[in-house]
Amino acid sequence: MLKQETLSKNQQIVLDFIEKVNEPIKAYSILHNVQKKGIKAPLQVYRALDKLVEIGKIHKIESRNAFVACKNSNCQISKATAFSICESCEEVSEISDSKLSKYLKNFQDKAGMKFNKYNLEFFGLCKKCSIK
Amino acid sequence: MLKQETLSKNQQIVLDFIEKVNEPIKAYSILHNVQKKGIKAPLQVYRALDKLVEIGKIHKIESRNAFVACKNSNCQISKATAFSICESCEEVSEISDSKLSKYLKNFQDKAGMKFNKYNLEFFGLCKKCSIK
DNA sequence: TACACAATGTTATATTATAACAATTAACAC
DNA sequence: GTGTTAATTGTTATAATATAACATTGTGTA
Ligand SMILES: [Zn+2]
Ligand SMILES: [Zn+2]
Ligand SMILES: [Zn+2]
Ligand SMILES: [Zn+2]
Numbered sequence A, B: 001m002l003k004q005e006t007l008s009k010n011q012q013i014v015l016d017f018i019e020k021v022n023e024p025i026k027a028y029s030i031l032h033n034v035q036k037k038g039i040k041a042p043l044q045v046y047r048a049l050d051k052l053v054e055i056g057k058i059h060k061i062e063s064r065n066a067f068v069a070c071k072n073s074n075c076q077i078s079k080a081t082a083f084s085i086c087e088s089c090e091e092v093s094e095i096s097d098s099k100l101s102k103y104l105k106n107f108q109d110k111a112g113m114k115f116n117k118y119n120l121e122f123f124g125l126c127k128k129c130s131i132k
Numbered sequence C: 001t002a003c004a005c006a007a008t009g010t011t012a013t014a015t016t017a018t019a020a021c022a023a024t025t026a027a028c029a030c
Numbered sequence D: 001g002t003g004t005t006a007a008t009t010g011t012t013a014t015a016a017t018a019t020a021a022c023a024t025t026g027t028g029t030a
Helices: A009-021 A027-037 A042-054 A098-105 A127-131 B009-021 B027-037 B042-054 B098-105 B127-131
Strands: A058-061 A066-069 A080-086 A092-094 A114-125 B058-061 B066-069 B080-086 B092-094 B114-125
Touching: A009 A027, A009 A042, A009 A066, A027 A042, A042 A058, A042 A066, A058 A080, A066 A092, A080 A098, A098 A114, B009 B027, B009 B042, B009 B066, B027 B042, B042 B058, B042 B066, B058 B080, B066 B092, B080 B098, B098 B114
Parallel strands: A080 A114, B080 B114
Antiparallel strands: A058 A066, A080 A092, A114 B114, B058 B066, B080 B092
């Protein structure tokens, strides 16, 4: 079978919603918001999320247990992700910095482990929150 | 009051156990293992974990919801952490690489956000698992 | 002593995520 | 089209992770 090109019904419903809100959102919040579309159970959401993460349409913000749409066409299928997170307002942005991603992709640890994936989360205060 | 120098009873019990197992361990697994020491409830474990993370004695592996003792005396109180994670055997090592930490500490994102903390998780196969 | 704050103990509950199994749908080979 | 396989869905129940709320006790300091 060829690699799936179109999303399934539930996957599309979940993705549409995540793209619409345009900020990190939690699984059960997604569930509440797509129940009118016929998605009734957590598993239906989590299965869609798993697939969407796998194909790189969304990312999971691990420290927040939240999901956000990918804004970065050249982030290779979720294998190299970086985010900035404001600890005050919880605003999250995906970092797209070719120098950073190049540096991390080529990073070699001392144990000689070969990496195929990384996730980096920066924390601080966004500009808005710094002023306050 | 001066900054705490000695750990409290529960904090010490939890830290002792985490250091003994010497690999990432989950909160409820800690709970089961320290019940003989008098810790009975999840909150007692989570409160100790919170404090130990705060003072840098342990770190949370966000992608695994697990906690591991710090092996790295110069990781500044949990504000700059990096790990390698084997996706096959789940072995986790704390990366101590001064070049990497320097690079990340000085990283400036395009939005001009000032970071005070980061967490980086690399995924791949450890040497042992690569051979198989 | 009196105060402030950290830590504890305890019960209940909230939040996040998966197990298990049956049924349906989509893609492919022939 | 038929049979085959894999992906997706639907559904109920439950597991795993984490916090709320409140009363109490301990500890350092003035
Ligand atoms: Zn992305
Ligand atoms: Zn902010
Ligand atoms: Zn450390
Ligand atoms: Zn391994």
